[in-house]
Amino acid sequence: MAERETLLLANKLRLEYGGKVVADGLDLAIHRAEITAIIGPNGSGKSTLLKALARLLRPGAGSIKLRGKDLWSLSEKEVAQKIAFMPQSASIPPDLTVAEVLRMGRLPYRSFWRSWQAGDDVICQKVLQLTGLTAFAQRSMGALSGGERQRARLALALAQEPQILLLDEPTTYLDIRHQLELMAIVSSLHEKMGLTVVMVLHDLNQAVRYSQRLVAMKAGRILADGEVAEVFSCELVRRLYGVENEIKTVEVHGQRQQVFFPSAVMGV
Template sequence: MIARGMSLQVYPSEIVSIIGPNGSGKSTLLKALARLLPVSGGEIYLQGRNIWSLHEKDVARRMAVMPQSMDFAGDVTVRELTALGRMPHRGFFSEFGTRDAQAVDRALELTSMTGFQHRSIMALSGGERQRARLALALAQEPEILLLDEPTTYLDIRHQLDLMLLIRRLHDELGLTVVMVLHDLNHAARFSSRVVAVKDGRIMADGSVREVFQEDLIRSLYGVENTILELEEGGQSHLVCLPHDVTGAFAAMPDAENTGGLRQ
């Protein structure tokens, strides 16, 4: 998907979820932010500097990416995988030092993977493997964490476990989190801000309550839906219940015309 005319600013310590139908440009946007995909026009700035003017290691020290999928060598252990996250902090010929070992230990502890550290990646369950990949990202000691559909292929328990872990890491470490999500209810519950993308454009950008409107979700996905508010443990959050498919995708107005949504 070609992304056109996108304008987005992410603020420190936000949790931003990017939602939208398949092929809408969500992953394209995330890859551009991660410096994994060159842009043919426009510019991307990381903490005030053009991201393509920075050395790759400088970017990796500030920002870690957890892609949708990752190939593993069959015999690599969880600790060996996590240790790869220290590469941005080391010279080409430098040895793995005490500071690196401490960062790896901390990443394994944060993701509850210490007990799995000597186990082969291929021997892990899907949820354990995702936490190992997250430990790899955390070993970089980033300020920004980018996640591309982190709950893909996980059952509902492991999805929830991972999302709760991401929120805890945000709260404890002050991480800025930007993630592409398919599950609207995860986006509603765990985000401070939601960006809706369709046809390579940002169609809406605002708080959960601003974006989770029935007419907006209908136009974005082509489904009839009901937005409910649930209260749990003294806290309330929105839930989206899709219940029918509309006849056709309706064109949604630009964000600047949707009444209070940012773009």
């Protein structure tokens, strides 16, 4: 792997949830301008890891460093200006408009001395454009389709102007068109602006297609971590999920693409 600047560095992380150890001994480095997908079966601790990286969950042991500084030595606001987190589900009040939701994305920059400024408007406009929501700015969240609503939630995270974007199962409840739309936005953000993205995904085909790096977790441990081409294999999927599978390469628009097909549950 090429030498890249490390933005987030987790060291011997132990994560606990309600007094129970969910994951232990996690070492992970997130590099600048890389899309990392975390995959693994339900309950493997991937969402918990993502929450820890977002500073929503204090690790029981070990440390997370953001560009060399301990994540928990920084203030909430400092972290919120660098890292944005999109939770798996958040019930945003349906009577808020998209513009109002976006406005909250500027909260990390607001203080007693600094209220809303023209620059905030510019950023919100830009984010609306990036997410294709300009026409929806004054619609209420309740009047949006599921895909549009998810894009609005992504827009909220982007309005924070983060260096690192953490997405927890961003496509899980969307139909195939909206899934593609959302992932296309994420990849274009990465290509155009060099955004660093870490996302938890259930859809392995999406993980392979849209990320450069895979982190595979099972039962609170990292089983594999590396570039997609090196890491992703039938053997890995078997070990992770206990599922017999085939991986084929297809060519779409001249690009070679790995496609995964689960054929049977092992041992049944």
